Each structure stands twice: as C-alpha cells, then as structure tokens.
Amino acid sequence: MTRAVVVGAGIVGLTTGLALRRAGLDVVVTEQAPDIRVAGATLGLWRNALDVFDVLGVSEPVRAIGKAAEMWFHDPGGRPIPTPGFGPGDHSYLLVHRVKLNEALADAVGRDAIRFDARLTGYDEDDDGVTARYADGSTEHADLLVGADGLYSAVRAQLAPETAAQEHAGHYAWRAVIDPGDILIERDVLVIGHERTRGGYARTYDGQALWLLAQFGSAPPNGSRQAEALQRAVHLDDGGWNSALAELIAATPDERILQNQIMVVPPMPRWASDRVVLVGDAAHAMSPHVTAGASLGVQDAAVLARCLQASPDIASALRGYEADRIPRYEEVARRSGAVEAAGTPEEFAEQYAAFSHWMTTS
Template sequence: MALYTVVVVGGGIGGLAAAVALRRRGYQVTVLERAAEFTEAGAGLSLWPNAMRALSALGLAEPVSALSVAETTGGVRDRTGRWLSRMDNSEFVRRHGWPLRVVHRADLLRTLVSALPQECLRPGSEVHAVRPSGDGVDVEHSGGTVRADVVVGADGVHSTLRERFWPDAPGPRYVGCTAWRMVTGPMGDLDADGAVLWGRGERIGFTKLPGGRFYCFATATVRAGEAASDGEHAAVRRRFDRWPDPIPALLAATPENAVLRHDVYDLPPLPAFVRGRLALLGDAAHAMDPALGQGACQALEDAVTLAEALGTNADVDSALASYDRSRRPRTQRIARRAGRLGAVGQWSSPPAVLLRDVAARLTPASTTLRSMDSVLAWTP
C-alpha cells in the first residue's frame, strides 16, 4: 500500500474524521484550520445508525456513545401539540443495529481531536494557494508550504477550495429559512419525548442530551440576513413561547447567550467531488437542508469512504475516481430528499399545512421507517 501524504483543509467534523480515517491506514496527515483552535459552536447533533457505523470504522463508536444519549422515542407533532407521527426508536436498533444517538457537537469534535497526534493539527493556518506540482500538490498557508499527494477540501458550505477549483459551479443557495440552535441548562426531572413541531412557516424541535440538558432547534421562513435587534434569544421566545409544552420551559431554561442563528444554505449538485488531486467532502461537497439530520452523518461516511478508496486502489487517480463514484450519487440523492422534507416542513399556506398534517397522521410508522432504510443501511 502506498503511504500517501494528505493535507486536510478544514478542521470541522468531516475534516477531522477524514484525518482519523487516513491516519488509521498509516498515511501522513496534516490538518489546516484557519481558526485559532479546533472548536465547535455549542449545539446538538443527531448520529443515525449510518453515522455510528462510520464512527465504529474510526474506532470511536464507544467513546462517542459514552458522551451521547440514545433517543428512545420521537416523532412529529402539529402546532397544537398533537402527534402526527411517532416512532419507537428501538425499531432502528432492530433494523440497523444502532439506535439514534444525540451528542453535543463540541464533545464529538473533542473526541476526534483526541484521536489525532498534536503534530498533525495546525490551527491558525489559513490556506492561501493550492498548486499542482509534478505528481503532487503544494499547499501554501499562513504557516508555510506543505507538499501533499492528496488535498481534502473540508472547509464547509462556503468552501474557498470549491470556489477556486469549481469556478463555474453555482454557489450555495439560501433555502428560504433561518435556523436557531441552542442547548438548555439542566432541566432536572423533565421527561419529554423528542419531537419536531410543525407550524406555518415555522418549526421547532428538541431532543435530550446528557446531563439533563436538551438540544433545541427552530426554523422560520424569513429573508436572509435578518437579525433581531434585541438578540436571538428574545427572537426565538417571541416566535415560540406560546407553542405547546415543553417548548416554553425549554426556552426559559436556555441561557440568553446560548442561542446560535444561521441562515440555511444548501449546495446545488456538483458535477464531480474530485478535481485533480483535490477531493471535497462534507458541506464543501454537498451541503444540505438539516431537516433529515444527515449533514454530519454524510461527512462521516465521506471520511471513511475516502480512506478506504485510497487504501484499496492502485493509485491516487483511480482512488479519487472511486470515491467520487461512490459518494456523489448517494449524497446528492440524500440532499434532494432533505430539501424536499425541509420545504414541506416550512409550508405556510393553510390548505397545504392541513394536507401535510393529515398525510403525516395517516402514514404508518412502519412505512416511514422503511423509507429511511436506503439512508440508514449504509456500511463502510
């Protein structure tokens, strides 16, 4: 097996997972992160069975499981609080071998960082240029120049590498809604099943985290770039404080400085995830609506698949072509599905909302579970 030298641009979940996967195969890896440290903003993250299999391939399923909570039940409720669909997530275990787990993003990121030697982590390293050079690539960054056989672009939805190497590809597009993410303080004995509540042009959901906390997420159909003059905590409470229990209690238990707001962008399909010796992964390749909870899960799949391709193909070019063939159709299919689900969740017309809610109430849980098989059954 050729021992390639790999430079990963971007130190988020996808980039660090790729570094772990590549290091496990013996490759020399350098992770360049432009921020001063490897951190993740505080919010929750759903790890579906496909993501847990990816983490298992990285040797990290056990430590991540210890930092997460298995969601036991979940589903969708309407604006009045009535259940539209409900699932016992033990069925996920029966069908896919893993439950749906929820982890704090910062805990997952720390676990990935701890699996890497400090010498391969380069915070404060902004990439200025990536130039093909002979059989390799020279990566010029704020700390110098690194030569690599392969460069992994994991620098997010607004990827500068994608902009440079895919100049004719359409950029990220605003999907029409903004999202708030937050983590409550400890909630004592509150025992509430995780759920997403659909309204008219608005959604809010919650699920448990370790330590009696809850991860909450909300969306609203607004113009891009709008910001609340009195802060995002106040903005969320204005919109959702009169929603059904336990929403008011969860918002009241959220610290004022703990609400993150981000406009939601997805990425139109790229014609390829590979250009020369550069491979994109995660949001840089296929940013998607968060409605399906698969963004980070697909980045973890990307990381494991890329390392597998490099380890099992005769040369770099064939390995990257194999990665592209494997990942692009799947991730773009899932992104389309996430976009459709997100759009339905944001419907605001009363007749459309009524139709949506009736259809959800009449769809058997078994049908919903089967519809997710193609997403969740992935194996490394």
C-alpha cells in the first residue's frame, strides 16, 4: 500500500489526510504542536469546500458547527451594494469555528493517525521514497510527503527555497470573537469603507459575535490593538448607523484582539518534486480579503487525491496536480488583485461577487 506523510494538522492537512485515506493510501499526519491548536476564531467555507466535505463524508459534523451566512456588502452610509448579474449563491457561505472544525476533521482522520510534537526539520528524497526528519531525531519513511504546513512551511523551504513568505505591504487586520452582551446585533454587517478599509460583524453559530476590520495601504500600527481598530472603524460609519462595530471593539480586551500584518507566499514555478508536494497555504497563502484560502486549500486536497488515483505512479500524479493547480492559482491571483484594486465600494462588491462565482462554479 502506498504510504503518505502529511506535514501539518491544520484544516487543509487533515482534509488531505482524510482524502488520501479515502483514496486507498496509508496516511500519517504529523504536527509540531502538542495537540490540535488553531490560531484565529472563525472562517468562512464556500460551497466548493463544502462539496469536498460532502464527498469525504464529513458534511454533517462540519455543518453542525457552522452558521449559514451571506457576504453582502454595504457602503459607508449603510446602503446595501447591489451586484447585478450575481445571485444569492455567489454570496452564501458557512461561518464555522476553526477549532471545532479541526477537531471534527481530526476525529474523521482518526487520532491514531496523527503524531503530535513532531516538528519537521527536513526530508531526504530518492528513488525508493522520501524520509521526513524531525527535531526529536525520529523519522518517517513514505512514498509521498505532503507539505500542508502553512505560510511558513518547512517543506516549501526545502522544495523551493527562494519562496519565503512576504509582507503584503501596508495590509493589516484586526479581529476577535466575544460575547456581545447588551450590544444590539440585528443582522450581519460588512462594509467597504473610506481609506481602503473594510470590516463588520456577524453572529456565530453559538451566539457569540465575530468582528473584523482591515485596511490596505495602512501605516504601521503603533498604538494598542483596540485603539488602532477604533481609529479605523470611523471609516465604516458615516452618520452613526454602524455604531455596533465600535461598541464591539471597545468591549474587547486588548489581549483578545488578533492583529496581523498580512503575509503572502509569492507565486511559485513548481509545487512538487517526484515525491514531495505542497497543498494549501504552504503553496499559495494569499491575502484574506477574498476569504477563500481555506476553501481553496480544501479543494487542493481533493484534486491531489484524484490525481493519485488516476495516475500510474506518484511522479506522474504530482505533475498532473501541478498542471491543474498552478494555472488555477494564477487566475486566483488575478481576480484577487482586481478586488484589491477596486476604487469604489461598488466596484469592490462587483469584483468580489465575480471572484466567488468563478471560484465556486469553475
């Protein structure tokens, strides 16, 4: 039986482990953390990812920890922005709790197939297979090594050493999930504001409130996280209609606010050797302004499994995977760039709907 080692027990790594197992491979997932741990609070899953989870038989537990949501935008004055030519399906997604999603996927893969406290330091590849080396001196030998170890991938560092993660210059984001208490949240709100800001809030499946705010072309933050977020919230609230965003930020202790300089992986000429391949953020970490990284990474897992089933050998399968994925992500980059470059809220909303329609139907 073909054996695969998947490096990284995040959403994409666990989905890859599950997909490869369903394809008939013997799989072990290795993770440098001591248990299932995830940064961040929630994420959106589009229907292209939900279709993969349907095929893998985990649709029920995934949907049980999610809340149906829609990505409709408002302008700074509170007016909904129409997107002519695009329907509800181009705006609909599932808002899920990151940690609970990882727990559900780990249960589906099987906890006995996940090895924790395993930090990859490198690998050795030859005609007989590939050997993953870990910081504790142990090794894992397999026919295939899959790098699903994210933005700062150790697998990518060896496979393509000139592709270290880079700053998306001037792009910063703030977010948190809190109990809203007495703050009135009657609906989900997402705003494209002045000064290249965007943000809003939504109820999660368990009644908590997610708020988020981001800005392109920002000066480096130099105040508290709360103060920096409040400073930008005014760009999303002409006339005081959107006061709940500022109220949610003000109610969030500084230490509970996640503040990030957005990082990206530069375009790569190859994603694989004969026995080593990248999936998810390890291959294509992108700006989160299109909220598509997780969904696209889940698709990577399905495509890789399909290529391995259809090809006579691993090297051929990985060539087929690259031939499918690399052109697709060139188009992702083009469409994501069009959203970022939008000069008005109306153009942003239109380009965003065009992206989500293409992503979920092509």
